[in-house]
């Protein structure tokens with residue numbers, strides 16, 4: 565169906581580790597994300613959620629199975645095509661912000677747009693709009709080191725959404741924040757997701773946050789199942 569933004573089918577991934585010889589992290593993981601939905605990904609530590617997110621975001625390849633984004637199958641595509649798909653369609657947020665330290669908050673949100681061919685003027689306007697929506701417009705000219713942890717993550721969300729991706733993938737996006745800040749920053753992220761109409765797959769250990777999403781999936785034993 566057209567409104568499936570991300571489809572993962574039968575993903576398998578084994579790492580060769582030396583001794584013991586190998587670890588089978590994904591054993592046939594399936595997922596369909598629809599436009600506009602926010603899905604929580606919960607998993608015990610080491611279950612493979614980072615592996616799943618990296619494969620879904622075309623940063624890594626599965627041993628078998630397929631990844632489709634916006635109806636386009638990435639299987640067997642070369643690096644150039646995968647990079648183009650990722651730049652156009654995927655936004656990433658990590659536990660740590662990964663903002664470029666020598667650039668301001670505004671520049672961090674502008675740069676990915678310039679890389680995608682957006683004009684400087686349009687990129688700045690979109691960046692200021694995004695920063696305003698998460699309440700950090702007044703920090704636009706500060707470098708990351710001058711921002712609080714919560715502000716850094718808000719800027720990281722704006723950067724991830726700068727190119728209007730179809731899919732947002734987040735790996736413990738509030739895992740590095742104290743509980744009060746985590747709650748506020750998560751609310752800002754959910755507002756952005758709702759306003760943008762994109763789909764989001766958000767890994768979290770926090771079951772209260774997970775319960776605020778549309779549904780919850782558990783990664784355990786290498787497959788995805790609905791979680792209560």
Ligand SMILES: Nc1ncnc2c1ncn2[C@@H]1O[C@H](COP(=O)(O)OP(=O)(O)OP(=O)(O)O)[C@@H](O)[C@H]1O
Pocket residue numbers: 579580581587589607608609610611612613614615616
């Ligand atoms: N490049 C690699 N080479 C070998 N083993 C790896 C590699 N990457 C991950 N693993 C192993 O695969 C398993 C899953 O790792 P992954 O990072 O995906 O888990 P995770 O669910 O994100 O864990 P956490 O919640 O602790 O971050 C772990 O046993 C890990 O040690």
